[in-house]
Ligand code: SF4
Ligand code: SF4
């Protein structure tokens with residue numbers, strides 16, 4: 001089982017609903033976020049393009065944050081998700097420095113936090129992650145890459161996609177449909 | 179006239195002791211707070227519908243074991259949201275948690291020559307208002323009491339006011355927003371577009387947006403359906419001087435010169451007719467005045483439009499063909515905020531005509547026929563017949579307006595020799611008139627002339643600073659309201675019930691209206707025991723009950739009257755003078771306006787000035803959400819979009835803060851952060867509306883960004899329906915050492 005997410009940049013409107021829904025679902029303190037929106041404008045008026053991406057931890061298959069964690073707090077969990085055991089985390093920040101995607105932040109309670117794919121609180125109960133189930137444009141697709149019928153496998157079969165900073169060799173599990 | 183000027187009270191109030199008031203009326207919410215099923219993960223849930231915007235999505239409020247509200251999630255059965263709230267609705271919890279909320283009634287008093295707010299009990303505040311309303315009504319008639327409202331409180335207060343004998347009820351959402359659209363469609367089709375809009379976007383094959391930035395304005399169902407339409411390969415055509423998010427999803431973006439949209443629309447009609455690209459059968463069967471239209475638009479060639487709009491004639495032809503190829507599954511979207519240049523009803527008439535000749539009204543993928551449940555009112559005595567109607571405030575004008583014109587009321591409040599129609603009391607509920615009405619000077623003049631200003635709101639928005647009495651209303655999460663009876667593809671009802679008890683000393687709107695009503699001797703109009711009994715009675719008349727609605731939140735009903743779309747060859751009577759879709763409007767003609775839309779030229783910015791355009795951000799509902807802790811976390815100030823060429827010319831840098839001065843010398847109170855972007859034309863600047871609050875009690879919103887309304891002083895009134903055109907204002911940049919112009923009160 002390999003959990004993954006695809007983000008349709010052709011449909012995302014950058015509304016940030018995924019960000020608020022994650023905050024209220026996961027009690028992320030105000031001022032912090034586990035997911036965020038990136039908007040890239042290209043060209044000059046009036047020959048323009050924008051790409052809007054809802055970003056979060058890539059749940060990398062080859063995760064530098066896990067490799068560099070001195071306590072083992074950062075680890076691979078079910079379906080290849082990368083999680084942090086908050087009671088083992090000493091807040092040293094090595095993982096924050098090692099992540100090419102800036103996906104982690106120091107939680108005010110002293111540990112490092114990031115996207116969990118809502119693994120324990122939702123996915124294991126058969127629900128989609130909070131961001132996926134709230135998105136008004138239904139542009140987020142989640143599921144198991146090893147299951148050809150999962151929404152994420154289906155959409156990746158149909159559409160062109162890319163990953164971010166592939167040269168970092170992290171093998172990200174977050175795909176952007178282009 | 180008042181002897182002492184009503185000063186804007188900015189800062190803290192005087193504290194009086196003993197605020198408790200025995201809870202008469204509403205038996206709080208106790209007993210409703212227990213688990214109602216549908217629990218997940220130890221959270222209990224209660225139904226509501228969202229109040230953060232007019233879309234009123236139904237959802238569930240989840241609380242933990244300590245009764246703390248955790249999250250609000252859309253109701254899967256609700257056609258307004260399909261289980262997905264927008265970011266404002268998801269962040270709606272912030273409205274409840276906001277520690278800057280109005281907490282207790284306040285009464286303006288003069289202490290040592292200084293005006294201050296003194297905390298009061300509900301009894302004191304309501305007695306004070308009732309006494310004043312009675313004495314003013316005795317002298318001037320009850321009609322001199324006005325209610326301005328936005329949102330759910332209006333139903334309760336409106337009922338109270340009608341019982342009192344006044345029909346003077348107005349919402350800025352008409353003359354400052356969607357009015358031109360409703361009047362244009364009413365004169366064309368004999369029916370309006372409604373909220374939520376009756377647009378069949380999900381099945382549309384071609385969507386045309388004229389300055390309508392869907393996706394940035396988060397009109398939930400429509401945003402969802404736009405995404406469905408993208409999935410199905412619909413062609414999107416966006417006309418906007420700014421590269422909006424919708425433009426970025428479009429096959430065609432037409433970067434039009436601002437204020438020339440009508441020229442493009444007329445030339446599209448020209449192209450469609452000249453090429454025979456219209457629905458001949460439909461036009462023949464359902465419309466009136468096609469020949470006059472054909473003659474009229476002969477002059478509006480794409481080449482003519484090119485010189486005005488800067489849009490390539492071939493693009494005009496190609497996009498017209500796209501519309502025709504998709505027809506009748508095409509929507510030339512009427513938009514929502516349509517008060518732009520003062521000839522807005524005519525522009526929207528052109529939109530209505532385009533849809534008519536493409537045959538999209540009443541067709542799949544065009545505009546459907548919405549339906550609602552016939553939902554009875556709780557029986558109360560008939561309202562007294564008022565001696566004068568609010569429309570007398572602007573007698574002889576705006577006869578086609580189908581709702582009360584707020585600025586007409588505001589103008590008539592200012593004493594003048596031409597009018598004996600003075601309003602003496604304003605009740606203001608859920609609308610921050612200082613930001614909603616353009617031309618603030620006039621609003622202030624009107625306020626100074628009033629005998630009593632009462633503001634009923636959840637937040638200390640600017641208008642509260644001018645109130646004589648401030649009443650803290652509780653949020654939608656803490657109250658019952660009227661059942662949402664919505665008009666949609668499928669008729670539905672939705673329940674809002676309290677998830678928790680009102681915080682601080684705030685009270686629900688129904689309680690406020692009733693308590694005031696009782697003090698005005700109108701108890702007979704409030705015969706129900708409480709809201710539960712009121713709602714239960716109504717629900718039982720349609721075969722449901724409060725108990726059922728608490729469990730399901732949303733109930734769907736079968737359609738009873740007509741179908742969603744016109745049938746092949748169906749005879750249909752349109753509610754217009756001719757019974758047809760009036761391409762040629764007999765209403766307009768009777769009122770002395772052009773029966774077919776005529777292009778008129780609008781002002782362009784003088785040298786060194788840029789048109790001030792404004793719009794929405796998906797995480798905010800104008801000023802209403804600007805202090806919401808969850809939503810300010812996403813966006814806490816607006817920015818000024820400036821084209822790089824303009825930035826170069828003025829030496830502007832990204833993230834620099836700058837003030838603006840408009841054509842009338844008005845300088846913004848605060849500064850705004852510059853955002854240099856290719857997404858805006860060089861002749862205009864852009865900002866999101868609803869920022870630049872100057873009430874310090876709004877701790878997160880105060881001083882963040884610029885309030886566009888204070889720069890909108892050149893208001894173009896639409897002679898057809900009284901709308902306030904707000905897009906003919908031009909601004910230039912003010913640098914630190916530049917003191918030209920008049921500073922507005924900080
Ligand atoms: S909720 Fe969906 S549309 Fe909105 S920003 Fe997130 S991914 Fe994009
Ligand atoms: S995105 Fe960053 S935090 Fe997430 S798994 Fe990869 S390296 Fe680790």
Ligand code: SF4
Nearest residue numbers: 228231234235264267
């Ligand atoms: S569109 Fe958003 S703010 Fe408006 S009612 Fe729905 S959830 Fe609330």
